[in-house]
Amino acid sequence: MNRLDWTTLDVQAQRAALSRPMQSRAESLRAGVEQITARVRADGDAALRELTAKFDRCELHAIEVPDKEWREAEARLAPELKAAIDEAASRIDAFHRAAAPQPVALDTAGGVRVERMLRPIQRVGLYVPAGSAPLPSTALMLGVPARIAGCAEVVLCSPARPDGRCDDAVLYAARVTGVHRVFKLGGAQAIAAMAYGTESVPKCDKLFGPGNSWVTEAKLQVSADPEGAAIDMPAGPSEVLVIADDEANPAFVAADLLSQAEHGPDSQVILLSASTALLDAVEVEVAQQWAALPRADIAEKALSQSRLIAVASLAQAVEVSNRYAPEHLILQVADPRALLGDIQSAGSVFLGAWTPESVGDYCSGSNHVLPTYGYARSYSGVSVASFQKQITVQELSPDGLRAIGPCTVTLAAAEQLEAHRRAVTLRLAALEDAA
Numbered sequence: 074m075n076r077l078d079w080t081t082l083d084v085q086a087q088r089a090a091l092s093r094p095m096q097s098r099a100e101s102l103r104a105g106v107e108q109i110t111a112r113v114r115a116d117g118d119a120a121l122r123e124l125t126a127k128f129d130r131c132e133l134h135a136i137e138v139p140d141k142e143w144r145e146a147e148a149r150l151a152p153e154l155k156a157a158i159d160e161a162a163s164r165i166d167a168f169h170r171a172a173a174p175q176p177v178a179l180d181t182a183g184g185v186r187v188e189r190m191l192r193p194i195q196r197v198g199l200y201v202p203a204g205s206a207p208l209p210s211t212a213l214m215l216g217v218p219a220r221i222a223g224c225a226e227v228v229l230c231s232p233a234r235p236d237g238r239c240d241d242a243v244l245y246a247a248r249v250t251g252v253h254r255v256f257k258l259g260g261a262q263a264i265a266a267m268a269y270g271t272e273s274v275p276k277c278d279k280l281f282g283p284g285n286s287w288v289t290e291a292k293l294q295v296s297a298d299p300e301g302a303a304i305d306m307p308a309g310p311s312e313v314l315v316i317a318d319d320e321a322n323p324a325f326v327a328a329d330l331l332s333q334a335e336h337g338p339d340s341q342v343i344l345l346s347a348s349t350a351l352l353d354a355v356e357v358e359v360a361q362q363w364a365a366l367p368r369a370d371i372a373e374k375a376l377s378q379s380r381l382i383a384v385a386s387l388a389q390a391v392e393v394s395n396r397y398a399p400e401h402l403i404l405q406v407a408d409p410r411a412l413l414g415d416i417q418s419a420g421s422v423f424l425g426a427w428t429p430e431s432v433g434d435y436c437s438g439s440n441h442v443l444p445t446y447g448y449a450r451s452y453s454g455v456s457v458a459s460f461q462k463q464i465t466v467q468e469l470s471p472d473g474l475r476a477i478g479p480c481t482v483t484l485a486a487a488e489q490l491e492a493h494r495r496a497v498t499l500r501l502a503a504l505e506d507a508a
């Protein structure tokens with residue numbers, strides 16, 4: 074890991090210290106995704122079969138997971154894994170239910186009622202990657218809020234293994250959350266299928282979930298097309314920023330850094346501390362713990378673009394963190410709540426020594442589909458609201474129109490929109506006539 078001292082860096086060096094690994098939107102990627110999308114739109118299921126044979130080395134008979142395979146997956150799954158999925162789902166459900174937006178009804182003036190009602194997005198498409206490892210937890214993080222929102226059709230795509238089956242745990246998690254249909258599709262072709270529809274795959278209104286650069290590029294392309302589908306958020310590789318003080322346990326800090334580093338070679342982990350002793354100790358711990366990891370090669374690549382940064386104070390650490398806007402922010406300091414009020418940009422925050430990021434990834438109840446790559450400056454993680462539309466309603470009585478009509482008339486006149494003005498004045502005149 075690179076060691077830096079924030080206080081000695083000039084403006085340019087500070088910017089470089091917080092730069093993310095370059096995300097390629099290379100012309101070849103763009104063109105490759107465009108080609109895939111065009112093929113799926115033109116040839117539907119036939120294109121999906123061909124592309125799956127080519128990219129996933131798997132001959133699909135049925136594109137949709139049949140009932141029999143759902144049942145077999147559930148029967149094969151270890152009881153403790155089933156129980157853990159059930160347990161995680163119930164806590165994610167509890168938190169997301171409590172955090173769901175509520176309808177609003179308010180009189181903003183006498184006789185002027187304004188309301189907000191919530192409606193589910195009808196058809197949603199969830200993507201669950203299975204690249205270096207299938208992620209059943211992602212099926213929970215997307216499926217639970219979709220169910221709470223009440224989406225009419227919830228479709229999930231996850232790539233099949235070469236034996237033609239989807240991962241057992243992903244299928245079980247999908248079933249637990251009430252996902253309606255699962256398709257054995259991965260990559261850009263899965264995104265294209267859900268955005269445009271094929272004979273088998275229904276066209277969806279909005280697509281959710283993480284993925285590799287092909288999936289991300291496909292989501293960006295379909296979201297720019299009015300005939301395509303909306304997306305949850307732009308996504309990049311996973312990342313964590315840890316702020317630690319001299320009381321932090323270096324082994325805990327190192328374990329948290331490595332748990333993000335093992336996600337992918339382009340993941341990024343950053344440690345900020347005002348304590349040189351802590352930075353030294355974490356560096357030693359990372360090297361020790363890293364060597365024992367099964368995914369040491371992946372973590373090594375991630376660590377090569379990661380940083381241990383010395384800062385002058387906790388206040389400066391918070392400043393730097395807000396600037397970086399991490400997906401995950403871990404505060405391993407004596408009084409983490411004292412810093413929380415100053416946190417402006419982060420996807421999800423983990424407080425204190427006993428809150429590893431892993432619990433949020435799986436089962437504390439919060440969502441793990443979070444804004445990466447600095448998007449936490451303006452985006453939030455997936456929640457029930459992501460699966461809903463908010464529709465406002467207003468209703469005026471005659472008194473209500475008398476109360477706010479003049480304000481409308483003045484503003485319409487100022488904007489020289491005469492028809493707007495008259496829509497009010499002719500009604501006010503009708504009220505006067507009737508009086």
Ligand code: HSO
Nearest residue numbers: 208210311434441442443
């Ligand atoms: N940390 C990842 C989510 C995840 N971790 C899934 C384990 N499984 C991105 O937030």
Ligand code: ZN
Nearest residue numbers: 332333336434
């Ligand atoms: Zn994780």
